[in-house]
Structure formats: structure tokens, C-alpha cells
Amino acid sequence: MEKLVFILFMGLYAALFSESKNVVPTEIHKKEITVKKKISKVDALYESMNLKDVVNYKAFKEAMEGYRLLPAKNKDVLSIIDFTLPSTEKRLVVLDLKNEKVLFHSLVSHGKNSGSNYATSFSNTPESFQSSLGFYVTENTYQGSNGYSLVLNGLEEGFNDRAKSRAVVVHGADYANPRIVSSLGRLGRSYGCPALPRELAKPIINTIKDGSLLFIYADNQEYIAKSKVLNHRDDLTAYYEKDMAGDKFGKMN
Known part of the structure; x- marks a missing residue:
């Protein structure tokens, strides 16, 4: 009797297993699989560029979401500022996505009213002297009171779209010098601009100017x-499902 029960059980198991192998994925499942495959390219890029010790994965992932969605003249270069880090650490990274290289990794100042060593408060309001989060596109350069500077156009309403009227720009500053850290225990602060060490300001500005994306996280x-x-x-889901043949990063120009 036990042998008969065992045979029946094995026959039922084999039938169920055979049926499960022949299940045809629904259209929804197909889309989910496609999206996951596309999204996984972000993970692969993060690993291939050895970014683990350079930029926070979550900051990189969010930056890449905006990169895929937002149009920009120069999609070869992407800049990320990570304000979860203290000002004593290198919070700006400039990435060459075309050639998979880290071009710059630098200190960067935040607004004086955003916090002391850490930036914790953010604003889009004029005269707030705070940094603003989100995606920007770089524009032209000019010589101003802070020397060679780069205009930023804030792309996110309510978060940074007043960047131009607030004169939030990329520029060099003496207070962004790493030597300041040893005396103050933190980097000096700006009126809301992402200010760079003087020696790096010009090469970084010249690399990211004229239509690349900057993400402040x-x-x-x-x-x-x-x-x-x-x-x-x-x-984003619809975009990930598009044919990306011949375009590794899916430019949206």
C-alpha cells in the first residue's frame, strides 16, 4: 500500500513540475523582467567603474534615473554631489560615463545656513543662504566676483528652479580649501553655491560646462x-523598455 501511495505521489509531483515549466509568462511579467534587466545596467556600471569607495550607491542610482529621463546637450559627463557626507570629505564626483572614468573627486562647500559640517537644511528661497537639492543642467561660464564661475539652471520646480535668480553657481573659493578643515574642523561655507577649491575650480568647470547634468543628493x-x-x-519604466541598441546609457537628447 505504501509503495502504491509513493508511486502516486511521484506521478503527481512530476505532472505538476512539467506543467510549471510550460507556464507562459504574462505580458506584465515580461515587462517586469525587461525593466529589471535594464535597471541592472546601473548596477553593472557602478561596479565596472569601481565607484563603491567614490560615491554612495543610492546617490548614483538616483542620479542615473534623472540622467536617463532628462534631456541634456552633454550626456557623456555626469556630476554628483553627496550631501550625506561631511564637508571634510570629498563630496563631488565628476564621471565620464562614455569612457567609464572618474574625472574628479573633490571637496565642495554647502550653504552657510544648511548646516555646520553636514548639510541638513535645504531651500529654494532667495536670501536663504542654503543649498538646493536636485538636478541641474550646466550652462555658460563668466568672470564674476568669485572669479571663473559656471551658471547652473535648476530643473526641479520647488527645489532648485530659482538657482539663477539666487546666483547659485559653481565657483572656486578660498574657504573651500582643505587647509580650512584643519583650523575649523569643517570646510568653509557659501551663500548656497557649490564652491570648490581654487586649484580645481577651472578644470572642473571646463569639464562640466555647456550642458551636462549635476545632481545634488x-x-x-x-x-x-x-x-x-x-x-x-x-x-522611466516605459523608457527602460525602449530599444537601447547602440546606446549603452540610453541618451535622451
Whole structure:
């Protein structure tokens, strides 16, 4: 009797296993699989560029979401500022995505009213003297009171779209010198601009000027919840499903 029960059980198991192998994925499952394959390219790029000790993975992932969605003249270069790090650490990274290289890794100042060593408060309001989060596109350069400077156009309404009227630009500053850290225990602070060490300002500006994307990250819950770029999930899903043949990073020019 036990032998008969065992035979019946094995026959039922074999039938179920055979049926499961022949299940045809639904269209929804196919789309999910496709999206996961596309998204995994971000992980592969993070690993191939050896970015683990250079830039926070979450900051990189969010930056790449905006990179895929937002049009820009120069999609070979992407800059990320990670304000979850203290000002005593290198928070700006400039990436050459075309050639998979780290071009610059630098200290960068935040706004004087955003915090002391850490930037914790952000604003889009004039005269707030705070940094602003989100995606920017770089524009032209000019000689101003802070020397060679780069105009930033904030792309996110409510978060950084007043960057131009606030004169939030990339420039060099003496207070962004690493020697300041030894005396103050932190980097000097700006009026809201991402200020760089003097010796790096010109080469970095010349690399990222004229239409590349800059993303300022802080793992800020309000920004994550309300950013129109990060919350265009349907648009991103549809975009990931497009044929990306011949274009590794999916430029959207």
C-alpha cells in the first residue's frame, strides 16, 4: 500500500513540475523582467567603474534615473554631489560615463545656513543662504566676483528652479580649501553655491560646462517624495523598455 501511495505521489509531483515549466509568462511579467534587466545596467556600471569607495550607491542610482529621463546637450559627463557626507570629505564626483572614468573627486562647500559640517537644511528661497537639492543642467561660464564661475539652471520646480535668480553657481573659493578643515574642523561655507577649491575650480568647470547634468543628493525624504524627476516611475519604466541598441546609457537628447 505504501509503495502504491509513493508511486502516486511521484506521478503527481512530476505532472505538476512539467506543467510549471510550460507556464507562459504574462505580458506584465515580461515587462517586469525587461525593466529589471535594464535597471541592472546601473548596477553593472557602478561596479565596472569601481565607484563603491567614490560615491554612495543610492546617490548614483538616483542620479542615473534623472540622467536617463532628462534631456541634456552633454550626456557623456555626469556630476554628483553627496550631501550625506561631511564637508571634510570629498563630496563631488565628476564621471565620464562614455569612457567609464572618474574625472574628479573633490571637496565642495554647502550653504552657510544648511548646516555646520553636514548639510541638513535645504531651500529654494532667495536670501536663504542654503543649498538646493536636485538636478541641474550646466550652462555658460563668466568672470564674476568669485572669479571663473559656471551658471547652473535648476530643473526641479520647488527645489532648485530659482538657482539663477539666487546666483547659485559653481565657483572656486578660498574657504573651500582643505587647509580650512584643519583650523575649523569643517570646510568653509557659501551663500548656497557649490564652491570648490581654487586649484580645481577651472578644470572642473571646463569639464562640466555647456550642458551636462549635476545632481545634488542628500537622502532627503521631502525631496524623494516630491521630486517630479524621481517620481516619474511610469515614464522611466516605459523608457527602460525602449530599444537601447547602440546606446549603452540610453541618451535622451
